[in-house]
Amino acid sequence: xxxxxxxxxxxxxxxxxxxxxxxxxxxxxxxxxxxxxxxxxxxxxxxxxxxxxxxxxxxxxxxxxxxxxxxxxxxxxxxxxxxxxxxxxxxxxxxxxxxxxxxxxxxxxxxxxxxxxxxxxxxxxxxxxxxxxxxxxxxxxxxxxxxxxxxxxxxxxxxxxxxxxxxxxxxxxxxxxxxxxxxxxxxxxxxxxxxxxxxxxxxxxxxxxxxxxxxxxxxxxxxxxxxxxxxxxx
Amino acid sequence: xxxxxxxxxxxxxxxxxxxxxxxxxxxxxxxxxxxxxxxxxxxxxxxxxxxxxxxxxxxxxxxxxxxxxxxxxxxxxxxxxxxxxxxxxxxxxxxxxxxxxxxxxxxxxxxxxxxxxxxxxxxxxxxxxxxxxxxxxxxxxxxxxxxxxxxxxxxxxxxxxxxxxxxxxxxxxxxxxxxxxxxxxxxxxxxxxxxxxxxxxxxxxxxxxxxxxxxxxxxxxxxxxxxxxxxxxxxxxxxxxxxxxxxxxxxxxxxxxxxxxxxxxxxxxxxxxxxxxxxxxxxxxxxxxxxxxxxxxxxxxxxxxxxxxxxx
Numbered sequence: 106x107x108x109x110x111x112x113x114x115x116x117x118x119x120x121x122x123x124x125x126x127x128x129x130x131x132x133x134x135x136x137x138x139x140x141x142x143x144x145x146x147x148x149x150x151x152x153x154x155x156x157x158x159x160x161x162x163x164x165x166x167x168x169x170x171x172x173x174x175x176x177x178x179x180x181x182x183x184x185x186x187x188x189x190x191x192x193x194x195x196x197x198x199x200x201x202x203x204x205x206x207x208x209x210x211x212x213x214x215x216x217x218x219x220x221x222x223x224x225x226x227x228x229x230x231x232x233x234x235x236x237x238x239x240x241x242x243x244x245x246x247x248x249x250x251x252x253x254x255x256x257x258x259x260x261x262x263x264x265x266x267x268x269x270x271x272x273x274x275x276x277x278x279x280x281x282x283x284x285x286x287x288x289x290x291x292x293x294x295x296x297x298x299x300x301x302x303x304x305x306x307x308x309x310x311x312x313x314x315x316x317x318x319x320x321x322x323x324x325x326x327x328x329x330x331x332x333x334x335x336x337x338x339x
Numbered sequence: 340x341x342x343x344x345x346x347x348x349x350x351x352x353x354x355x356x357x358x359x360x361x362x363x364x365x366x367x368x369x370x371x372x373x374x375x376x377x378x379x380x381x382x383x384x385x386x387x388x389x390x391x392x393x394x395x396x397x398x399x400x401x402x403x404x405x406x407x408x409x410x411x412x413x414x415x416x417x418x419x420x421x422x423x424x425x426x427x428x429x430x431x432x433x434x435x436x437x438x439x440x441x442x443x444x445x446x447x448x449x450x451x452x453x454x455x456x457x458x459x460x461x462x463x464x465x466x467x468x469x470x471x472x473x474x475x476x477x478x479x480x481x482x483x484x485x486x487x488x489x490x491x492x493x494x495x496x497x498x499x500x501x502x503x504x505x506x507x508x509x510x511x512x513x514x515x516x517x518x519x520x521x522x523x524x525x526x527x528x529x530x531x532x533x534x535x536x537x538x539x540x541x542x543x544x545x546x547x548x549x550x551x552x553x554x555x556x557x558x559x560x561x562x563x564x565x566x567x568x569x570x571x572x573x574x575x576x577x578x579x580x581x582x583x584x585x586x587x588x589x590x591x592x593x594x595x596x597x598x599x600x601x602x603x604x605x606x607x608x609x610x611x612x613x614x615x616x617x618x619x620x621x622x623x624x625x626x627x628x629x630x631x632x633x634x635x636x637x638x639x640x641x642x643x644x645x646x647x648x649x650x651x
Contacts, residue, residue: 113439117428124427185423189484192387192419193440194412 110195114203115210122173122211132215135169143222153230155223159240159310163280163302166251170212171272174255177204178337179268191337198334205256205330212248216241236312243309246322250302251276253329260336276302340364341386341492341522345395348381348546355381357546358395365491368518370533371526372640373543379526380420382543383496386524387417399492413441416490420497422481426470430461430480433469434487441488455483459513475506482513493517495525499532511536530640542643549643567605567612570628571619574601586615600627 122128142165143158181187190200223237258272259265283301286294298304302325305318341363348356356378363369371379384390386397388408397404399411425433434455438448456462459479464472469480478498485493498514499507514536517523527533533540534554542550542557550557571579576594579601583592592605605611612631619626 107442109442110440113436117425117436121425121427184426185419185421186425188384188389188419189417189423192389192412192415192417193437194409194442195440196409 106196106199110199111203111206114195114200115207118177118204118207119210122207127176128173128211131169131172132218135165135215136218138165139219140222147226153226153232155226155232155237155240156310158219158222159243160307162244162310163247163306164277166212166248167276167280168273169215170208170248170251171255171258171269171276173211174205174208174252174259174272175265175269177208177256177259178333179259179262179265182263183265196334197337198330201256201330201333201337205253205333208256209249209252212252213245216244216248233312236310239312239314240310242314243306246309246319247302247306250322250325250329253326253333254279257329257333257336260333279303340400341524342398343382343386343395344398346382346385346392346397347394348378348385348390349393355546356385356392359543359546359548361541361548361551363522363524365522366520367538368514368523368536369525370537370540371524371543372530372533372540373526373528375528377528377543378546379528379543380496383417383494383524383526387415387494388412389417389419413488414490415492415494416485416487418478418481418485418493418495418498421500422477424469424477424480424484427468429466429468430472431465433480434465434483437484437487443488451487455486458486458516459483460509474501475503475509478502478506478510479513482510486517490521492522492524495523497526497528499527499529507532542640544643565607565610566632567607567610567615568628568630568632569603569605569615569626570597571601571603572599572625572627574622574624576601579603582618586611586618588614 139158139161142161143155146157178187181190191197223232223234226232227234254275255268255272258275259268261271262268279300279302281303283298283304286297286301289297299321305321308315308318341361343359343361343363346356346359347354355376359378359382371382373379381390385392385404386399388404388411391405399414402410404411425436428436431452434452435448438451443451452465456465459482461476461479461483464476464480469477472480482495482498485495495514499510502510511532514523514525518536518538525536537554539551539553540557541548576596579594583589583594583603583605588607588609588611590606590608592603595602595604605615610631612629616626616629
């Protein structure tokens, strides 16, 4: 594993988001949606909190992130440029990591403007800065997991739209799945709760930084990247 | 040295490569020649480590493609068919990207890019977006990309497809230039191309090697296939017929009258023009046209690939 190759690939992929309008459009859409959900209810509820912003994040991200990752591999397969990349002296794992990290970084760049929300709110009242901090830690892990899943989805097909739909379906499914547990017996419910992104993300954004939740997100990231590297190897 | 050993590749139930054996020595320009779908690209893709063979293997300088993939990839520069590049990048940025992945030391990158841009003639498009390049320039950028790390082996998959005649000549000259020092393996389905550039031609059809040798050797395979055309005036068909019937060393001939002329086509074992001329000189005939057509590789190619198809 050569760090330099990963950095080179990551740099190129990261830049590519800013070359085409797609990156800016996605940032714009995200900020409009998240901003609207936050501020439309803020003045009605009269409470200074980012709870809605974070609780809606998994739902919004499960569509935003696959839109960014869909081109990672699908486009290279389609244009044939993967044949060039795949015959360079680099491993598929380096390619997978480089691409995934680049998209993740882009998503984090997308989140930077949202830092203005807590800053704006703190002028209105007493904002719990600990909650905001753990919320952003959760956002970091959540977007990492979704990016890894989306990148994996992109290796499955040549068609970017299909890659988007697969990625979004998986992300959305693991987000909403813990909403169904009420109907299920306790045994199965706890298993489903464990694999659900929503459950772990809620824990973190509530301010509980438990190692179990962190390990959960890191293992999704790790497994997806491994699977991506393997899958591309074919 | 590259050894291709009993290489087979199946795509589902289709057998694309059916057991190719080939040894390629260093410093040769090899042309893999064959009709579309003959298995040329598959062979090259396995050599470059892009595809895995179904069975058999390729040994590059004592390294097995299946085990030492990365080591071999370092030795090989590859230009895939139709040069797929990243269309949204600038030529300069793209080449730097490749240089980084090929692990060219940072301080040498600028020099290397200068050398390559001169060799491939892309000096004046370095600042342009790959999107805006013509097919010929894309091919050259692809070529520059393949030669980035000055590899010992250069693999080019149909490097001249889709280019105009001038561009084809330019690319050929570049290939010849590189071939002076490196091993170049390229595939094509155009025969004249292989004939013009290669030290050795390997004809592949239906996943098998059907002929292998220098262009001259391959032409000799067809020796005994000399075709002579001549046109005479002032003769009549009967005497012409009698004349050629008893002529030594002629396999067959045809006579076609055309107003007051006769077009004669002669197939013979060797070039018999001298004796024919001396004989005609003795007569009252007027010789209008007299030419020799050595059977070109075109015929060999067509014959070999057709024969195969008939067998199947």
